[in-house]
Amino acid sequence: MSIFFKGKKVEAVLFSPLEGKITYQGKPAAGATIKLWIAWKDKDGETELYYSDDQGNFSIPKKTVVYKDNPLAQLSVGQEVTVEYQGKEILIWKAGKSSSHLFGELGGQPVGLTCELANEEMTAYLDHALVKTLCKWQRLKTLED
């Protein structure tokens, strides 16, 4: 059956770009290792590493995939961002996203993002996806802005 109907290829954003500053007890966390894990087609997922600069700034680029769409099988992406700093491993972002949209996690791009590793509680953002994060931001820039 499927030979007659080749699914159309579409692009999905698995992880929207995230950039900001990592601090530990208010001071820039320089040279921290940032581990991004995303899984969507199997349980193992893929891991990529990024590093913060001298000022604690980091930037994780957009992760996309082109796949054969079949809405009977819904896209569902798991995301985790962990920071390794001074021998500690701290989870700063965990999310489940089922939309293929850019910034589908929060409904917009966080501007003025800071992630304080000493924060103990993650805050939940559940309107657009299931997201919990230690990071805070000044505002969300929506695509219409």
Next chain:
Amino acid sequence: MPEISPDTAAQLAERIYDVQDLSLVDFFLEQSFFKQAKKPGFSPHKHLMADVGGRIILKHRDGFGICAHGSNDRDLFLIFRGTTMANSGADIFTDAYIGIENSSAGLPVHIGFNRCFTSMLPEIRTFFSTHVKGGKTVHCIGHSLGGAIASLAADWVARNTIHAAKLYTFGAPRVGTDWFVNSTTTAIGGEHIHRVYHRTDPVPMVPLYPFMHAPYDQDGHYLFSVEPLTSGEAHKMTKYKKSVKTKSWKQLSDAPENPYTVESAIESWLKSKSPIADTSSATFWRWVDSALIYVIKKVALAAIVSIQGAFVTSFTIADKIAYILAKGINLAENISIWVEHLMRKLMQALGMKVVESKEELTHNLIRFVLMRITEKANKEARNALRRL
């Protein structure tokens, strides 16, 4: 017993797709609809689990669900998700799956959906027996395949527990035959069934007759869309969420444009010689469905064939319908003419050479045409979904 709003039902049916791994279940349950830990911000998750109690996770190769307590003492939730890319099933509409077997209540339902539901049933029983005290309202919610599973869950709750069931589905396929649909409508109560579907969503159009939708003889929450052709876009949960936004259940009921149950309308469609406009149109498949029902009922009535029992056998559905229609060909002219009209119409839609006389309509040919049209309907649904 209050029902939840269309917004809430849609939000839950959408968010359940975000639960990509089990650790996200906790996030999902932090939504305000659910019972929360007594000291928020204090308990880490494992304590939260014990504090709240009674969340049960349901897993199956093609589906996934959660049983949970609502934010007040009256409500329970059973929320189901369809297939995701990670378990990349989506083969629930392949021919192997489209058969009929008896549900837990002994009613004829779709094999694939029933197997998915029954694999989760032991956990659902445990949820009710260990975590639920007193009578509650159980809100069963789901999109697509999740909606089909929610329908079976609501039926089970209504028959086997002291609780009241309410059902909310978005773009769900058909779950059972006439008998099941009639019986589940009585068990749950037609007014407690909220079936939401876009006119151009192809998934609620399959499987073809004898599969039908609950509530029995009601249109459900039909949402008009201007596009003539079926599309995968119309099946997406995000689209449903937008369509129902800020509306009440009452506001969510456009009138379907044609009552295809009117006999004279079906007869004139069957008799018309005009070419089939487009087999991708939502309208075409509604006519096929109505015409199939009309002709089969006519034959069954005249030949005293029981339709109810007929479909639950080791034969395929096409076999059974072919058997009934082939019987019809040998009946009096006022019956056989409709079988002829139906077969011509279907052959025309399939692009086959149309037979000249009813003698050519052998059992084998009828069976072949029915198998092709069933295949085409399923293909049409899958193809439309992939056309995005």
